[in-house]
Amino acid sequence: MTSNAQELHASFPSAGFLRRLAAWVYDFLVAVAIIMLASALALGLAAALTALDWVQLTEGMDHAGWLAQGPWYSIYLISVLTIFFGWFWRRSGQTIGMRAWRLKLQNRDGSRLTLKQTIIRLLTCCAGLGNLWILVDFKNRRAWHDYAAGTEVVTLSKEANQLFYWNEL
Numbered sequence: 383m384t385s386n387a388q389e390l391h392a393s394f395p396s397a398g399f400l401r402r403l404a405a406w407v408y409d410f411l412v413a414v415a416i417i418m419l420a421s422a423l424a425l426g427l428a429a430a431l432t433a434l435d436w437v438q439l440t441e442g443m444d445h446a447g448w449l450a451q452g453p454w455y456s457i458y459l460i461s462v463l464t465i466f467f468g469w470f471w472r473r474s475g476q477t478i479g480m481r482a483w484r485l486k487l488q489n490r491d492g493s494r495l496t497l498k499q500t501i502i503r504l505l506t507c508c509a510g511l512g513n514l515w516i517l518v519d520f521k522n523r524r525a526w527h528d529y530a531a532g533t534e535v536v537t538l539s540k541e542a543n544q545l546f547y548w549n550e551l
Contacts, residue, residue: 393492394536396523397485399516401537406510408479413463420462424449464504472500480535484543487535495533503531 428445431437439448449455470477472495475487487503489495495503506512512526528534 394486394538394542397535397537398523399513401483401485402513402516402525402535405477405479405483405485406513408482409467409477410479410510412478413466416462416466417459420459424455424458468500468504471495471503472497481543484538484540485535486538486543487533489532490534495531499531499533503527503533506530 425445428437428449432439432445432448437448439445467477470480471487475494476485480486487495489499506527508526512528515526516523522534524534
């Protein structure tokens with residue numbers, strides 16, 4: 383059973399490449415800020431561990447070097463970004479950049495993404511490079527990750543973009 387709001391959202395047009403690119407730039411800047419914050423927290427933890435003598439740094443090594451010596455720091459940063467994008471895509475279908483450019487990620491019927499779709503989209507998005515497929519797919523204007531997850535990105539009207547978490551969908 384579909385709601386009126388869901389039917390309305392299913393009728394919005396697919397988003398084009400330039401609008402997606404603009405949202406991607408906004409989200410890239412937000413992602414950089416999130417990485418900086420996550421890095422500050424990791425460096426603080428490393429400093430606390432050395433202050434408590436739980437970790438001993440070798441001669442000439444600093445906290446950043448200690449974090450970078452294994453794969454765990456990279457895995458941590460990727461996890462932070464995955465949680466950030468996954469939460470926004472699953473919760474409202476809009477990241478900060480998407481909201482600024484009136485874009486919404488949704489199912490083809492206008493409903494919100496499932497957890498499985500969110501995970502598939504995160505695994506196949508190739509850091510946004512899948513959006514280049516839109517330049518070839520003129521008819522549907524869907525990226526690789528849209529096809530893989532069964533989703534679409536639509537351009538909202540100004541009125542529809544004012545709603546915030548799409549609780550009816």
